[in-house]
Each structure stands twice: as C-alpha cells, then as structure tokens.
Amino acid sequence: MARVAMVNGAARGIGADASVRLAEHGLDIALIGTDEEAHADTVLRIAGAGRRCLFVESDVTDAGSVEAALSRVCAELGAPGVLLNCVGAVGRGPLHELSDEGWAETVGDPLRGVFLTSRAVIEPMIKNGGGRILALADVAGGEPSGPGRDSVVETGLAGFVRTIALELRPFGITANVVAPELSVADLSGSPAGGGSAYAAEVVDTVRFLADEASAAVTGQIIRVAMTA
Numbered sequence: 001m002a003r004v005a006m007v008n009g010a011a012r013g014i015g016a017d018a019s020v021r022l023a024e025h026g027l028d029i030a031l032i033g034t035d036e037e038a039h040a041d042t043v044l045r046i047a048g049a050g051r052r053c054l055f056v057e058s059d060v061t062d063a064g065s066v067e068a069a070l071s072r073v074c075a076e077l078g079a080p081g082v083l084l085n086c087v088g089a090v091g092r093g094p095l096h097e098l099s100d101e102g103w104a105e106t107v108g109d110p111l112r113g114v115f116l117t118s119r120a121v122i123e124p125m126i127k128n129g130g131g132r133i134l135a136l137a138d139v140a141g142g143e144p145s146g147p148g149r150d151s152v153v154e155t156g157l158a159g160f161v162r163t164i165a166l167e168l169r170p171f172g173i174t175a176n177v178v179a180p181e182l183s184v185a186d187l188s189g190s191p192a193g194g195g196s197a198y199a200a201e202v203v204d205t206v207r208f209l210a211d212e213a214s215a216a217v218t219g220q221i222i223r224v225a226m227t228a
Contacts, residue, residue, distance in 0.1 A: 002026060002027060002028045002051070002052075002078075003026070003027045003028070003081045003082065004027065004028045004029075004030060004073065004077045004078045004079065004080045004081060004082070005019070005022045005027045005028070005029050005030070005080060005081070005082035005083070005084060005210065006030045006032060006069075006070070006073055006080040006082070006083050006084070006117070006121065007019045007022075007029060007030065007031050007032070007083075007084045007085075007086065008031075008032050008033065008058075008060050008084070008085045008086065008113060008117055009033070009085060009086030009087060009088065009136075010031050010033070010039065010042050010084075010086060011033060011035065011038040011039050011042065012038070012041075012042075013088070013138070014086070014136065014138055014180065014199060014202055014203065015084075015086030015088075015136060015138070016041070016042040016045070017199065017202075017203045018084060018086065018136055018202070018203045018206045018207075019031065019042055019045075019046060019084070020042070020045045020046055020049060020203075021203040021204065021206065021207045022082065022084070022206070022207060022210055023045075023046040023049040023050075023051040023053070024049045025207050025210075025211070026051070027051065027082065027210070028051050028052040028053070028054075028077050028078070029046050029051060029052070029053045029054075030053075030054045030055075030056060030069075030073040030076075030077055030080065031043065031053065031054070031055045031056070032055075032056050032057075032058040032060065032066075032069050032073075032117075033055070033057070033058065033060075034057060034058070034059055036055050036057060039055050043055055052077060054072075054073065054076055054077055056069045056072050056073060057069075060085075060112075060113035060116060060117055061109050061112045061113050061116070062116075063116050066116045066117055066120050067120055070120045070121065070124075074124065079124035079125075079127070079128055080121055080124065080125075080131070081125065081128060081130070081131045081132065082131065082132045082134070082210045083117055083118060083121045083131070083132070083133045083134065084134045084135075084136060084206065084210070085113060085114045085117060085118075085134070085135045085136070086135075086136040086138065087110045087113075087114065087135055087136065087137050087138065087153060087157065088138050106153075107152050107153055107156070110153050111153065111156045111157070111160070114135055114157060114160060115160065118133050118160075118164060118175075121133070122168065122173070125168075125171070125173050126171045126173070129171075129172055130171065130172025130173055130212075130215075131172070131173045131174075132173070132174055132175075132176075132209060132210045132211075132214070133161070133164065133168075133173065133174070133175040133176075134175075134176055134177070134178065134206060134209055134210060135157045135161060135176075135177045135178070136177075136178050136180075136202075136206060137153070137154050137157050137177050137178065137179045137180075137221075138179075138180050154177075154179060154221075157177050157221075158177055158221050160175075161175040161176055161177050161219060161220075161221075162175075162219045165218040165219030166219065169218060172215065174209070174214065174215065174217060174218035174219075175218055175219060176209050176217060176218060176219070176220045176221075176222060177220070177221045177222070178202065178205050178206050178209065178222050178224065179221050179222065179223045179224070180202045180223075180224050180225075181223060181224065181225040198224070201224055202224045205222055205224055209222070
C-alpha cells in the first residue's frame with residue numbers, strides 16, 4: 001500500500017508544488033482546507049501524476065474539524081505517514097494598528113493549525129512505526145508592514161518542531177521546517193511546469209524530508225536560499 005501524505009495549505013504556489021512532488025515520489029495525497037474549488041488544480045495535477053488524491057474540507061484551527069478530517073483520510077486513503085503544513089505570510093498592517101483579532105489571525109491561527117494537525121497524526125504514526133511531520137514556512141517575504149509577525153510565526157514553528165522532535169524520536173517520527181527565503185510571489189512558476197530551479201530545490205527538500213531515508217534528520221530548520 002502506498003504511503004499517504006496529509007497536506008494543509010496546498011491550494012496554490014509552493015504548497016501545491018510540494019504536494020505534486022510528493023505524489024510524483026509515490027505518495028497518495030489528502031488535501032485539507034476550507035475551499036475545495038481553490039484546490040481543484042492541485043487535485044488535477046496530483047491525479048496527473050498517477051496518485052490517488054482526496055480533498056477533505058477542514059478548519060485546521062478547530063480540533064473537532066481536524067479529527068473528523070483525519071478519520072476520513074484514514075478511511076478512504078489510509079493513515080498518513082507524512083503531515084505537511086504549508087504556512088504562508090499574511091500581512092495586516094503595522095503593529096500599532098493591529099487588533100487582537102488581527103494578531104490571532106496572523107500569528108495564532110497558523111501556529112494553532114500546525115499544533116492541532118500534528119497532535120492528530122501522532123497516534124496513527126506511532127501505531128504504524130513512524131512518520132514525518134513537516135512545515136513549509138513560506139513566511140520570509142510577506143508584506144513590508146508585517147515582517148516582525150512573520151518572524152514570530154517562523155520562530156514559533158522552529159520551537160514547536162524542535163520540541164516534538166525530541167518527544168517523538170523514540171517512535172521513529174521526525175519533525176522539521178523547510179524555510180524558503182523568498183515568498184511565493186518571488187518563485188517564478190511551478191517546478192513541475194519548468195519553473196525556477198530555486199523553487200524545485202524547495203520542493204525537493206520537502207520530498208527528501210518526507211522520505212523514509214531521512215530518519216536521521218529531525219528538529220531542524222532547513223533554509224533554502226537563492227544563491228544566484
């Protein structure tokens with residue numbers, strides 16, 4: 001039976017490309033999110049790679065919704081051996097103008113989504129002898145008014161994966177962050193369609209960390225930077 005990856009944040013951009021690359025590497029893909037139509041192109045690309053793909057509507061900031069999504073994924077594709085959360089930059093104006101609700105949306109919600117989805121997959125991963133928990137932290141670009149909050153999100157992701165990496169290592173579960181140093185808007189096209197070599201390196205890093213051969217790499221932030 002093929003391994004299964006559950007992916008949050010794959011409607012477009014580098015998150016979609018990473019999902020397709022995992023499919024090309026032989027994984028079946030469960031896409032979770034709130035907008036099925038926005039994920040339609042990603043579903044088609046994964047199907048074009050010859051893998052099964054399931055979209056499950058889910059609010060990843062709601063624990064009950066995440067658990068329901070996981071139950072459906074397990075029933076229709078199998079228990080996920082890979083979890084990928086794609087976290088993008090969200091600008092909401094300067095800090096002194098930011099409301100409590102704005103702070104929760106730009107910082108609290110992304111981190112809560114990573115926490116809830118990670119917590120949900122741990123038990124099935126332990127039962128199956130291991131797994132890979134990944135975050136694609138595409139927050140380096142953002143809007144000029146919001147780099148501080150994006151740094152908070154990336155730092156929060158780093159601390160989270162380092163903590164759970166220590167806790168989960170005895171069970172064969174790794175946790176890592178891939179941190180591109182450009183925003184999705186700066187990535188020229190899809191690597192699957194002849195886009196930039198930089199974008200391809202980002203998704204190939206995700207693919208490597210999702211592989212069973214990456215068992216020795218855990219608790220890391222791996223930065224992928226354009227060098228030329």
